[in-house]
Amino acid sequence: MLDAKDMKILEILMKDGRKPFTEIAKELNTSESSIRKRVRKMEKEGIIKGYIAVIDPSKIGYNVVALTGFDTDPQNFLMVAKKLCEFEEVKKVYTSTGDHMIMAEIWAKDGQELTNIIFNKIGKIEGIKKVCPAIILEQLK
Amino acid sequence: MLDAKDMKILEILMKDGRKPFTEIAKELNTSESSIRKRVRKMEKEGIIKGYIAVIDPSKIGYNVVALTGFDTDPQNFLMVAKKLCEFEEVKKVYTSTGDHMIMAEIWAKDGQELTNIIFNKIGKIEGIKKVCPAIILEQLK
DNA sequence: TTTGAAAATTGGCCTAA
DNA sequence: TTAGGCCAATTTTCAAA
Numbered sequence: 001m002l003d004a005k006d007m008k009i010l011e012i013l014m015k016d017g018r019k020p021f022t023e024i025a026k027e028l029n030t031s032e033s034s035i036r037k038r039v040r041k042m043e044k045e046g047i048i049k050g051y052i053a054v055i056d057p058s059k060i061g062y063n064v065v066a067l068t069g070f071d072t073d074p075q076n077f078l079m080v081a082k083k084l085c086e087f088e089e090v091k092k093v094y095t096s097t098g099d100h101m102i103m104a105e106i107w108a109k110d111g112q113e114l115t116n117i118i119f120n121k122i123g124k125i126e127g128i129k130k131v132c133p134a135i136i137l138e139q140l141k
Numbered sequence: 142m143l144d145a146k147d148m149k150i151l152e153i154l155m156k157d158g159r160k161p162f163t164e165i166a167k168e169l170n171t172s173e174s175s176i177r178k179r180v181r182k183m184e185k186e187g188i189i190k191g192y193i194a195v196i197d198p199s200k201i202g203y204n205v206v207a208l209t210g211f212d213t214d215p216q217n218f219l220m221v222a223k224k225l226c227e228f229e230e231v232k233k234v235y236t237s238t239g240d241h242m243i244m245a246e247i248w249a250k251d252g253q254e255l256t257n258i259i260f261n262k263i264g265k266i267e268g269i270k271k272v273c274p275a276i277i278l279e280q281l282k
Numbered sequence: 283t284t285t286g287a288a289a290a291t292t293g294g295c296c297t298a299a
Numbered sequence: 300t301t302a303g304g305c306c307a308a309t310t311t312t313c314a315a316a
Contacts, residue, residue: 002201010201013194017158020290034303036291049195053154059188060143060151067208067237067244085282093282096208098275099240103208134239141226141234161311172283177312 002047005030006038010047013039017051062107064114069100069132076127077101083125089117100132143188146171147179151189154180158192203248205255210241210273217268218242224266230258241273 005028012024021035028035042048057065072080077095081102084093092105108114118131146169153165162176169176183189198206213221218236222243225234233246249255259272 007201010194010196014196015191015193017192017194022290031304032290033305037302045200046197047200049197050156051158051192051194052156053151053158053192054190055151055155056187056190059186060148067235067239081281090282092280094208094280095278096275097278098208098273100275103275103277132239134237134241134244136244137236137238139233139235140222141231163311173312174283174314 002042006042009035009038010042013048013051057107061109063110064108065136066106066108066114066118066133067136068104068106068118068134070102070104070128071100071130071132072102072127073129076125080125080127084122087117087122090122106133143183147183150176150179151183154189154192198248202250204251205249206277207247207249207255207259207274208277209245209247209259209275211243211245211269212241212271212273213243213268214270217266221266221268225263228258228263231263241271247274 008028009024012019012027021032021039025032025035039048057063070080070084081093081095084090084102084104087106089108090104090106094103095101096103106114106117108117114133114135118133122128123131149169150165153160153168162173162180166173166176180189198204211221211225222234222236225231225243225245228247230248231245232248235244236242237244247255247258249258255274255276259274263269264272
């Protein structure tokens, strides 16, 4: 299904999602149309879900990013996870095994705002039993 | 430093990193060159760190993604974090507060490969005291 | 901000494996 | 049937005024 050339294209686009097809073609010693048709196919098949700009949160005033685990009672599990997605400050939501059934990445301007988001806004969701925020100190990769 | 228009541009690019400047300009009722100059400036300042394609790991054979916490003795903490970055399978590395000082996102083809990566490759790094993998079941956002 | 030239993308049509 | 080559039209980017 995916051959070596597709994988190389993906590797390149995972590092630079804006690299022109013409340049990718040059790097892989092939034609632009070949690259373009492969990329379009992978987009259609959902292999490439999209392209996003990567922002440094601290540079736009979000000085506190927290990986936050949530414990819920089993009845409200999915509802809680979906509600979490609705918050603008919640950038990512996963369900997972391990210590917490739900993990979320939350951006806040400072500690006070994080407290407010977690305990006043999110904490009010029915079914949440416990909240475990871990503040990210540095992203190394 | 960042005005409202910059923030709107960032919001748009965080959702679609490939949206042409001309389209963004139309949405924000301004000119293409204005948008482009603002974007270039934010790129230069490191506010926009780059652009990446978002890949569905399961569609390229990575069926197991694990958020993994690492405990280390304090002497080896930074060295461990840096070593982790060198593994191709380790896609993200954070230092953080909370249960584990280091958090990493690891991609593997299956459970067996994850076990191999965590215990045979990564686990051999000096100073690692404990490994706590949580397998991501679903990404909701 | 406007303008015009260069570069990249797009779509259609074609051939070959 | 599918991947890739080719070409012409459109769109986007870019630098200078």
